[in-house]
Amino acid sequence: MPYDLRSLIQSRLGENYDLHDRYVNRALVKVLRTIGFDKVYARAEGPWLYDREGQEYLDGLGGYGAMNIGRNHPDVKKALADLMAMNMPNMVQMDCSLLSGLLAEALVKRAPPHLDAVFLCNSGTEAVEGAIKFARCATGRDALLFCKKAFHGLSTGSLALNGTGMFREGFGALLEGGAIELDDFDALERELASGKYAAFFIEAIQGKGVNYPSDDRFWPRAQELCRKHGTLLVADEVQTCLGRTGKEFAFQHWSLDPDIVTMAKSLSGGLVPCGAILTRRAIYDKTFSRLDRCVVHSTTFGRNNMAMAAALATLHVLDEEKLVENSARMGGALMDGFRALAGKHEFIKEVRGKGLMVAVEFQEPRSLLKRGVWMLLEKVEVGLFTQLIVMNLLKKHRILTQVAGRHMNVLKITPALTIGPKEVERFVSALDQSLEECLKLTGAMFEMGKNLAAAALAARKAA
Ligand SMILES: Cc1ncc(COP(=O)(O)O)c(C=O)c1O
Numbered sequence: 001m002p003y004d005l006r007s008l009i010q011s012r013l014g015e016n017y018d019l020h021d022r023y024v025n026r027a028l029v030k031v032l033r034t035i036g037f038d039k040v041y042a043r044a045e046g047p048w049l050y051d052r053e054g055q056e057y058l059d060g061l062g063g064y065g066a067m068n069i070g071r072n073h074p075d076v077k078k079a080l081a082d083l084m085a086m087n088m089p090n091m092v093q094m095d096c097s098l099l100s101g102l103l104a105e106a107l108v109k110r111a112p113p114h115l116d117a118v119f120l121c122n123s124g125t126e127a128v129e130g131a132i133k134f135a136r137c138a139t140g141r142d143a144l145l146f147c148k149k150a151f152h153g154l155s156t157g158s159l160a161l162n163g164t165g166m167f168r169e170g171f172g173a174l175l176e177g178g179a180i181e182l183d184d185f186d187a188l189e190r191e192l193a194s195g196k197y198a199a200f201f202i203e204a205i206q207g208k209g210v211n212y213p214s215d216d217r218f219w220p221r222a223q224e225l226c227r228k229h230g231t232l233l234v235a236d237e238v239q240t241c242l243g244r245t246g247k248e249f250a251f252q253h254w255s256l257d258p259d260i261v262t263m264a265k266s267l268s269g270g271l272v273p274c275g276a277i278l279t280r281r282a283i284y285d286k287t288f289s290r291l292d293r294c295v296v297h298s299t300t301f302g303r304n305n306m307a308m309a310a311a312l313a314t315l316h317v318l319d320e321e322k323l324v325e326n327s328a329r330m331g332g333a334l335m336d337g338f339r340a341l342a343g344k345h346e347f348i349k350e351v352r353g354k355g356l357m358v359a360v361e362f363q364e365p366r367s368l369l370k371r372g373v374w375m376l377l378e379k380v381e382v383g384l385f386t387q388l389i390v391m392n393l394l395k396k397h398r399i400l401t402q403v404a405g406r407h408m409n410v411l412k413i414t415p416a417l418t419i420g421p422k423e424v425e426r427f428v429s430a431l432d433q434s435l436e437e438c439l440k441l442t443g444a445m446f447e448m449g450k451n452l453a454a455a456a457l458a459a460r461k462a463a
Helices: 004-013 018-022 026-034 072-086 098-110 122-139 185-193 218-229 250-254 279-286 305-320 323-343 369-377 385-397 419-436 444-462
Strands: 041-045 047-053 056-059 117-121 143-147 179-180 196-202 232-236 262-264 275-278 347-354 358-363 410-413
Touching: 004 117, 018 026, 026 444, 047 122, 056 419, 072 305, 098 117, 098 275, 098 305, 117 279, 122 196, 122 262, 122 275, 122 279, 179 185, 185 196, 185 218, 196 218, 218 232, 218 250, 275 279, 305 323, 323 347, 323 358, 323 419, 358 385, 369 385, 369 444, 385 410, 385 419, 385 444
Parallel strands: 143 179, 143 196, 196 232, 232 262
Antiparallel strands: 041 047, 047 056, 117 275, 262 275, 347 358, 358 410
């Protein structure tokens, strides 16, 4: 009997959370159930998700920023179907495949001219791991500099560059590193002048909290000091590449020339894992320095045809649909819309971001009437107010979003770059209504707030 994936999915759809509770990550299942995120999505297209009943949800989470071209793009699906139909040889390993060469060529064409060598891998964290090795090998130094609140991945190398202690807890000693605050020029000078760092890893715009320096001179100064003291500048563009911030790369907002760039997430259209490291040929060749070192850094699936085909098609879609430009335009409109709400809602402290990487930071309101809900939740745990807004956006307005990081009151929105004015309006009016709805001391949102606070208290007690 031939294998029938369709009937398997049809017959078992709905068992998702029970299966994960039994066999996968129970803690995640519990969290999703607590916050009402235990939906069973059955279909997805562009910026939309659909549940089993066919109800549509506007996806403002975009697979943690991996869906720049929207979900299930027909061009990427066709490229993958064509590839399958051709029975191409895949992962021969001791050969040079055409598609990986073509993808490397395409990436070099999109990047600044000095980045002319490419390493292909499977994920963001793997791109960061490779960048660490390239930087150490090229400089002969061990230590790594990064920013507080940074996020560069969760394998042990990239974890060492994590600016949030919580992610490191329980995993033992990691690589040697130093952390500095954004905008702290003194720390920047002091640390780089030590001459001990192989690389300074930056996210030009940080994923956690959507933060970037308030002084536009900070990143250019960092680059200048890196050059002066022999430290390589690594721009981690895993989340921000390919138009997310309204430019091809986020570092271009500050006209930087990083020595190494890491990419992943949206690179292959959200259908197949794919990552890449772009660097100068001279840095690359320090790692692959002799014939017996030709595979000294390598990964089995790194240049696989599925990922290469999906990535090539994704780059085509980005250009055809002018998505980098659309990201800048729609991101601007979305931030304008949110800013216009600030006059009406004291909860809004700041709207920030670039392109379609947008954050709304909330604050304790001054008026007594509005302060109640804030205090009720924030006394239990910082960030719960935003969590309540996120829960309401999904339950009441069918919009999927996220809190931008632990213990912060920052709502983050990273939808497909394909969205238009209609979706922008839906985000803005849903936030407007949610900020009204959270003031009602009865009804669904009040219940949600109570349950959320109770769950946070119970979790704290258990810990
Ligand atoms: C800037 C940055 N670097 C690295 C990573 C890790 O990527 P991955 O989850 O593909 O390992 C992420 C993931 O969110 C990221 O945002």
